[in-house]
């Protein structure tokens with residue numbers, strides 16, 4: 001198969017490309033704008049693979065995307081590209097609208113025009129919003145997005161599914177819980193805390209730190225996407241849950257334990273506006289229909305992730321130079337200790 005992978009230079013997209021290049025005979029063309037989150041270093045392990053190609057472009061450019069799909073004629077589009085961070089979406093929502101909504105629209109239109117045989121839209125459990133104990137969202141759970149990020153993802157999910165209903169386009173949607181693992185940009189909880197802990201900088205805990213997230217190792221996520229690509233039914237949604245649900249504070253204390261750093265680094269800061277308290281997800285449907293299961297226990301995945309950040313200090317230093325400092329100041333500078 002020829003796969004067109006959008007956002008393939010980001011955290012999860014690059015893990016997917018490395019998986020496809022290493023474990024299958026499929027060819028991959030990555031379409032990526034290389035925003036602050038896109039990094040060709042993430043694709044260095046596949047750079048010499050003859051079945052891999054890279055194209056720099058914006059998914060919101062309908063003509064460009066349409067031409068690319070016409071020329072490459074992919075058997076499937078796997079759509080990862082997004083503005084993916086809640087805090088950034090709160091600070092500046094416009095790129096979120098452009099990429100997550102207009103960008104998804106352009107890709108769907110290009111796929112419709114050129115009759116792409118499969119379109120897999122990668123989404124998130126955040127579209128279900130915050131759930132009270134003991135509820136878990138299955139795929140029929142109502143949408144209740146809280147941030148510009150999750151609202152735009154929910155909108156893009158509905159748009160993708162409407163192309164199935166209206167045009168009979170072969171669309172499938174996946175919704176995964178919080179990912180962690182190597183190559184994650186240090187703006188999300190786990191890589192930010194690992195990176196700050198290794199540098200003995202304060203670890204900023206939003207509010208009381210008792211918000212709950214369900215943690216999915218990135219390679220487990222990529223294997224699930226590959227299963228859905230092969231076996232998922234058209235017009236269907238598949239949740240992809242992680243191996244462990246934990247309060248943020250527990251996760252961050254575990255990072256301090258693994259890195260051997262003191263708990264005095266924990267710093268309470270002002271809470272995120274509209275902060276979702278708890279995400280909880282069931283992937284019973286995916287497990288039943290494809291046989292997929294998460295394979296990496298959280299404790300093991302976290303130790304391996306810390307080791308990766310320790311061993312890749314140069315990668316971290318490069319992504320944290322320049323614009324990262326401006327973002328850090330903008331997001332954390334005004335958050336006085338709570």
Ligand code: NAD
Pocket residue numbers: 006007008009010011012013031032033034035036037038039057058059060079080081082083084085098099103122123124125153175176177178179180185
């Ligand atoms: P990321 O921020 O690490 O990477 C996003 C990639 O998209 C980058 O390479 C970036 O350059 C590219 N991109 C952004 N705007 C673009 C545009 N207009 N045109 C082309 N490329 C563009 O994101 P991630 O964490 O790897 O997430 C990938 C997908 O998975 C997203 O759709 C996200 O919503 C979804 N998701 C993420 C998580 C998570 O925990 N990170 C969980 C569930 C679902």
Ligand code: TYD
Pocket residue numbers: 085086087126178187188189190192204205206207209211212213248272
């Ligand atoms: P994040 O990784 O941004 O993912 P999401 O908000 O999409 O679930 O955040 C995970 C949790 O960690 C969330 O409850 C917010 C919290 N958090 C902090 O407490 N401090 C931080 O510096 C960050 C980035 C997140």
